[in-house]
Amino acid sequence: MIGVDVSERVLALARAEWAHPRVTYCRGAVEEVAFPPGCFDLVVSSLVLHYVDDYPGLVGRIAGWLAPGAVLVYSTEHPIYTARWPGDGWALDDAGRRTRWGVDRYADEGAREETWFVPRVRKVHRMVATLINGLLDAGLVVERVVETIPGEPWLRDHPLARDERRRPMFLRVRARKP
């Protein structure tokens, strides 16, 4: 098993807390790493793809690393979330209450800067169709699409998360190489 991250700090943390004889941690940008064809049974990417400019290129390379029958699972920020405009996304009334989630320029794909803990974080907005079709064009079979929405049992213990039902923050997809 190989864990890849671009951050040496994250890798140091992983090596300290999640060391395992069968896991190797490697530093690398997901856009630049390379592996032999057909060498993985499973590729997992967690909340990385919305930082990547060339989605079709990356998905195509991942598809090449998958063995026949192997699976790609990823999560990414949802297009409804990355299409927020302007700024925070929530429209507020005069009392500061969230009245609705604002979407704009949905069809204008590409980088958008936003404040996310710090100002000017660069994320790449893509449409739902682009995410799904990129997998299909890479020769993968889409097996499941999940929009991460909290359910009522979880909300009973986390009442502040109720607004997460008002718009999806994450999209998760499972695709298989035939």
Add this chain to the structure above:
Amino acid sequence: MIGVDVSERVLALARAEWAHPRVTYCRGAVEEVAFPPGCFDLVVSSLVLHYVDDYPGLVGRIAGWLAPGAVLVYSTEHPIYTARWPGDGWALDDAGRRTRWGVDRYADEGAREETWFVPRVRKVHRMVATLINGLLDAGLVVERVVETIPGEPWLRDHPLARDERRRPMFLRVRARKP
């Protein structure tokens, strides 16, 4: 070829203007029509599914009517479009300009009433994941997802349609029976 519509007026128009020896027009609600298993090479549904309550049930029945290798193509109102809330969808500034498209209660699937030419038109909101997974659960292979967005050449002749790039109105899907 069989054309089905619930409206006798629409069928009369179709028979008058699109009569063809190989086309039979039938009156029926899409929720109620029945056909033999495997009898169609192609099923096309145009902007109907967002009126249908039981999407998995309908898609499952359509999948049964498809022959092996046959295709279902449908268009439906986009979840971003049906999740608009409240009312018109566009948030307006004090001068009446459209500032953003408002989404709310995305995870709350089901009927929503809206004004669409006339008041209280009933449409059913569903999430993107529900639309895609419904096809997969019916045993179909998703081949293409299209979000209908006008391109620049078309906008040159239809400048009023530019706002259609700000949020998608329609979702189109092609799925195949293995």
